[in-house]
Amino acid sequence: MPDAPQRSSLPKIVAIISKPDRPELSEVLPKLEKWLEEHGYAVLMDRESAAYFQASEVMPRSELGARSPGMALVLGGDGTLLSAARAVSKAGTLILGINLGTLGFLTELPLDELYPALEAIDRGHYVVDPRSMLSCSLIRNGEAVATLEALNDVVVSKSNISRLNHFELYVDLEFVSSYKADGLIVATPTGSTAYSLGAGGPILKPDVDAFVITPVSPHGLTHRPVVVRDTVEIEIQVKTGQEEAYLSLDGQVGMPVRDGDIVRCVKAEHPARLLRFQKTFFEVLSTKLKWGER
Known part of the structure; x- marks a missing residue:
């Protein structure tokens, strides 16, 4: 508030x-x-x-x-x-x-x-x-190769020409679901009115202590956005095989991700x-x- x-x-x-x-x-x-x-x-x-x-x-x-x-x-x-x-x-x-x-x-x-x-x-x-902001780490072979922050959202998505990517979602190390989709969005309440909203996610009032995880064009009718408390640790495990995927923060900075990479998101300290x-x-x-x- x-x-x-x-x-x-x-x-x-x-x-x-x-x-x-x-x-x-x-x-x-x-x-x-x-x-x-x-x-x-x-x-x-x-x-x-x-x-x-x-x-x-x-x-x-x-x-x-x-x-x-x-x-x-x-x-x-x-x-x-x-x-x-x-x-x-x-x-x-x-x-x-x-x-x-x-x-x-x-x-x-x-x-x-x-x-x-x-x-x-x-x-x-x-x-x-x-x-609230997100702190996002890209984990490769067990080590953090990059840690960045975002005010709106963290997005793991396919590259421009690749097919659907495979992602596995974990919240506090508990398996949530497996997705075949164009991407997954982890959005703050501020970011809930941005890309996540366009992908069918809910609007969160800015003082709500939560994040929303929204799939982008999932290949399946039962995959819907999930709202979680902002105290949890969110992990997206990337299962791309030979396909390419990309990690972006606020739609402005980002980097390629490889098969086996983990994108880990928590609430930023500040x-x-x-x-x-x-x-x-x-x-x-x-x-x-x-x-x-x-």
């Missing part, structure tokens, strides 16, 4: 994370940096943001979290916010999404409301909406801490996804 409105002393470091190729940011970002510096904040920018003007301090997006910014301003769409969450959530950074995209389900703040929102935040008038103001989850559903319209 989102924290109550509170006055909080933010660390005076703000990271700015931007979507590439947005011409309007050439005008927006210099003004934003000036406002922040006038209000006593040190400003860090990722390289995508620095491409729009001569910024004072620039670093790769993946390194921003190491500076422990108190807040990250994310200018772009939901994809930009997903990338930002993976970069800074371990630092406990508050994330404010400013919508420059089309949907803006997570980046719900319009650009013309940015400065009133910053004034409110500077006075401590905001709500923190913690969102949530993504989104900043919210007035709209409730169901108001956003109605506005962005046309929830309940006929």
Whole structure:
């Protein structure tokens, strides 16, 4: 559940994370940096943001979290916010999404409301909406070859030209089911309105302590999404044979998986801490996804 409105002393470091190729940011970002510096904040920018003007301090997006910014301003769409969450959530950074995209389900703040929102935040008038994340490890020959985090979902799927893949699902080491399908999705409550929803999964309210496991085009009428507590360990054993499969996180980063690999998912230690103001989850559903319209 989102924290109550509170006055909080933010660390005076703000990271700015931007979507590439947005011409309007050439005008927006210099003004934003000036406002922040006038209000006593040190400003860090990722390289995508620095491409729009001569910024004072620039670093790769993946390194921003190491500076422990108190807040990250994310200018772009939901994809930009997903990338930002993976970069800074371990630092406990508050994330404010400013919508420059089309949907803006997570980046719900319009650009013309940015400065009133910053004034409110500077006075401590905001709500923190913690969102569970997934920590995903790729296990090969008994060893973790990669460990990554995701805010929306972890997907194990077939490659573009392969046939149906074979997966076995385990929850807390208990066998659940064997699937022949295009893929399996493990989604957080935040991700339940993304790929999982399109594959027939349920909508989970963001404060529900659960994950949803959704098969993608399963070869069988009885395979349905499964909702599990977020305290469990989820394992997907990949039985591809000679076929190819792929592991992706938030639809943005990923790697090939081999026959015999195990994809292990648990709740990440740190949530993504989104900043919210007035709209409730169901108001956003109605506005962005046309929830309940006929």
